[in-house]
Each structure stands twice: as C-alpha cells, then as structure tokens.
Amino acid sequence: MKKTFEYDDKLPALPLPTLEHTLERYLDSVRAVVDDNEYANTKKVVERFAKGIGRELHEQLKTNIEKRQERNWLSKWWDEEIYLKWRLPIAPTISMTGFNCLVPPETDSQLTRICVHMYACALVFETIREERYPISYVGKHPLTMHQYKHFFNTCRIPHKGCDELMSVFRTVSEDPRRPPTHVVVMRNGHMFMFDLYESNKLLTPPEILKRLEDIVQQSDQSPGLGLGALT
Structure with a gap:
C-alpha cells in the first residue's frame, strides 16, 4: 500500500x-448566467483586457512564479485571499470538514453524537499520521495530499488584515513523538480541555462521553466569561 504522502515530492509543479x-474558461462560465447582449459586452471587455493590461499582469505573474520557485503558485494566494483574510464567521460559512452522517440525528443525545465524532476524528488523525490514509486519484493520476497535514494540530492566528496558519502536525516518519492530542470544548461561556489519549491509548467513546458529561455538569453551574468571542 502506498503511503499517504508518497507522491507529494514527485508530482509536477502546478x-x-x-x-x-x-x-x-471565464467566458464559458459567464455564458450560462448572462443574456446575449451581456455576453457580447463581456466578450468585448475580455478582448480589450487580453490586448492590454491582461497581458502585462500575466507576465508579472509568470515572473513572480519563476522567482519564488513554488510547486503550487496558487496555494498561498488561495489560502490568504479565500480563507485567512475572511472576516465573517468561519464555522458556519467555510467549514470544510464534518462527520454528521456517523450517527443518525434521532440516536440518543447530542453528547453521544459528539463523542463518536471525536473518536472518529482521532482515528483519522492516526491514519494520516501513520500515512495509511488512501491517496486521492483522478483516474490513474495521484493528487497531492499536502493539505491533509493541516487537518489536525493547526490553528489560525489572528492578525490585522490577514491571519496566519500555524501547524505542528508531523507524521510518524517525520517525528515519532506524538503531537498534541487534546481537544478544546466551549460551553456556556466556559472553555475546557482534555486529552483524547491516556497512556498512549485512544479513549473509547464511552470514556469521551463521560468527560463531556462532566463538562456539561460543570458549565451548567454558572455562565462563563465568554472568552470564545475573542478568538
């Protein structure tokens, strides 16, 4: 079986x-949402752009790519412009992961569902860290798996204008020491933290559930300071 990141250094640059x-491609995408007159006007604008500033901008982009020698010239721009400069709530608008289908909504309580969610995430964490997660392909062509290293142990540090991603995730081959394995739970204005592992062994769903029940009991006693609003 191929390791998760086996092809990443072998793939051609974007x-x-x-x-x-x-x-x-732009004109093809526009055609479906405009009428004939709007399309004709758009096509004229595109033609002027291609003969004028568009050519100059394209050459500047080409020069910048050659100078930076990046394997993926789009990645940094995409991360910053689409995510790190985003100033609206993140979780409900651009959250990219979830396991809502693991437990049917009618099954038991919210705590049961979230403990299974946490357990499943930990299994994915182990699979990626040990490079057992299957490689994605388009036909017979492998895709880069680099972004999977940002699924865990990665945080977004606020800055004015553009935030910063910091990741301490390492595969076993990169560093045999286990990276952080704690989770943070926010409830009723309180923030709690507990580790998903004890003695290097992953907690079972019932063990995770017990910790969540303790958090609910403690947080119900009084509202917290709402520190989550600052993050």
Whole structure:
C-alpha cells in the first residue's frame, strides 16, 4: 500500500495556464448566467483586457512564479485571499470538514453524537499520521495530499488584515513523538480541555462521553466569561 504522502515530492509543479486559456474558461462560465447582449459586452471587455493590461499582469505573474520557485503558485494566494483574510464567521460559512452522517440525528443525545465524532476524528488523525490514509486519484493520476497535514494540530492566528496558519502536525516518519492530542470544548461561556489519549491509548467513546458529561455538569453551574468571542 502506498503511503499517504508518497507522491507529494514527485508530482509536477502546478502549471500556469496561458492567458488565452484562462479567458476562454471565464467566458464559458459567464455564458450560462448572462443574456446575449451581456455576453457580447463581456466578450468585448475580455478582448480589450487580453490586448492590454491582461497581458502585462500575466507576465508579472509568470515572473513572480519563476522567482519564488513554488510547486503550487496558487496555494498561498488561495489560502490568504479565500480563507485567512475572511472576516465573517468561519464555522458556519467555510467549514470544510464534518462527520454528521456517523450517527443518525434521532440516536440518543447530542453528547453521544459528539463523542463518536471525536473518536472518529482521532482515528483519522492516526491514519494520516501513520500515512495509511488512501491517496486521492483522478483516474490513474495521484493528487497531492499536502493539505491533509493541516487537518489536525493547526490553528489560525489572528492578525490585522490577514491571519496566519500555524501547524505542528508531523507524521510518524517525520517525528515519532506524538503531537498534541487534546481537544478544546466551549460551553456556556466556559472553555475546557482534555486529552483524547491516556497512556498512549485512544479513549473509547464511552470514556469521551463521560468527560463531556462532566463538562456539561460543570458549565451548567454558572455562565462563563465568554472568552470564545475573542478568538
């Protein structure tokens, strides 16, 4: 079985499309949402762009890519512009992961569902860390798995204008020492933390459930300071 990140250093760098190809794709996407007159006007604007500032901007982008020698010239821009500069609530708008289908909604309580969620996340954590997570393919062509290293042990540090991602995740081959395995639970204005492992062994769902029940009991005694509003 191939290791999760086995191909990452072997894949070719992301190519920069030609300006003509990019503009053709843009016109194709626009065609479905505009009428004939709007499309004709848009096409004229695109043609002027291609003959003027568009060519200059494309050459600048090409030069910057050659200088930086990045394998994926789009990655940094995408992370910053689409995610790290986002100033609206993150969880309900651009959250990218979830396991809502693991337990049917009618099964027991919210605590039961979240303890199974945590347990499942920990199993995924172990699978990625040990590089047993299957590689994604398009046909016979493998895709980079680099972003899977940001699923865990990664936090977003606030800054003015653009935030920063910091990750301490390491695979076993990179560092045999286990990275942080705690979880943070916010409830009723309180923040709690507990580790999902004891003596290097993953807690069972009932053990996780017991800790969550303790958190509910403690947080119900009085409202907290609401520190989560500052993060």
